[in-house]
Amino acid sequence: GESVGLHLPTLSVQEGDNSIINCAYSNSASDYFIWYKQESGKGPQFIIDIRSNMDKRQGQRVTVLLNKTVKHLSLQIAATQPGDSAVYFCAEGAGTALIFGKGTTLSVSS
Amino acid sequence: ETGVTQSPTHLIKTRGQQVTLRCSSQSGHNTVSWYQQALGQGPQFIFQYYREEENGRGNFPPRFSGLQFPNYSSELNVNALELDDSALYLCASSFYGGSTDTQYFGPGTRLTVL
Numbered sequence: 187g188e189s190v191g192l193h194l195p196t197l198s199v200q201e202g203d204n205s206i207i208n209c210a211y212s213n214s215a216s217d218y219f220i221w222y223k224q225e226s227g228k229g230p231q232f233i234i235d236i237r238s239n240m241d242k243r244q245g246q247r248v249t250v251l252l253n254k255t256v257k258h259l260s261l262q263i264a265a266t267q268p269g270d271s272a273v274y275f276c277a278e279g280a281g282t283a284l285i286f287g288k289g290t291t292l293s294v295s296s
Numbered sequence: 297e298t299g300v301t302q303s304p305t306h307l308i309k310t311r312g313q314q315v316t317l318r319c320s321s322q323s324g325h326n327t328v329s330w331y332q333q334a335l336g337q338g339p340q341f342i343f344q345y346y347r348e349e350e351n352g353r354g355n356f357p358p359r360f361s362g363l364q365f366p367n368y369s370s371e372l373n374v375n376a377l378e379l380d381d382s383a384l385y386l387c388a389s390s391f392y393g394g395s396t397d398t399q400y401f402g403p404g405t406r407l408t409v410l
Contacts, residue, residue, distance in 0.1 A: 218397075220398065220399075222401075228403055228404075229298075229300075229386050229401035229402050229403045229404045230339065230386070230401045231298075231401070232298075232398060232400060232401075235398055275338050275339075277338075281352060282329070282341075282344040282346075282351055282352030283329070283341035283344070283352055283354060284329075284331075284339075284341060284388075284399060285341070286338030286339050286340070287338060288337075288338060289338055
């Protein structure tokens with residue numbers, strides 16, 4: 187798989203590889219974190235979320251890791267597929283609003 | 297696909313005009329949030345409506361206003377349109393349970409201001 191440091195705007199992987207997308211958040215008081223996938227011309231699609239009382243949560247082919255000490259969030263996608271190609275956003279929630287980070291464009295080649 | 301719908305899909309206006317965008321929330325949800333997404337950027341929070349009242353607002357001027365109806369659907373109104381208002385406007389619905397909850401987005405309305 188391919189790992190990246192703190193936010194890179196693009197990530198290119200081969201089909202079948204594991205992908206890791208990183209995100210730094212800003213507000214220590216944020217208690218909710220969420221990853222969205224956005225395909226061209228569509229609205230953001232929910233992938234997975236995590237609350238601040240957890241440090242790891244798994245879904246189908248996806249895992250979110252939360253490190254509150256360094257205010258860092260990551261999304262791991264196992265066995266990346268061409269259909270995973272999209273822009274991925276992390277968002278933090280504190281109160282009513284979601285605050286979105288800069289997106290990462292994931293390109294999967296077969 | 298979420299159950300959140302938005303209309304219209306696309307809209308072209310000229311500077312100074314007014315626009316109304318509409319959103320129907322997902323069944324079982326009582327809260328609607330609106331976001332503005334400029335090209336190449338992440339969505340920015342405009343405001344949220346809960347129980348037909350504004351329940352939080354981002355850094356947007358008063359010419360951005362909204363409504364929520366008893367059936368939980370919502371409108372976003374923008375007066376005195378400026379060129380920089382050109383963006384994708386996203387509506388998200390959720391069930392407000394006292395803390396930040398998962399927001400599910402609609403497909404958006406693409407607004408172009410000429």
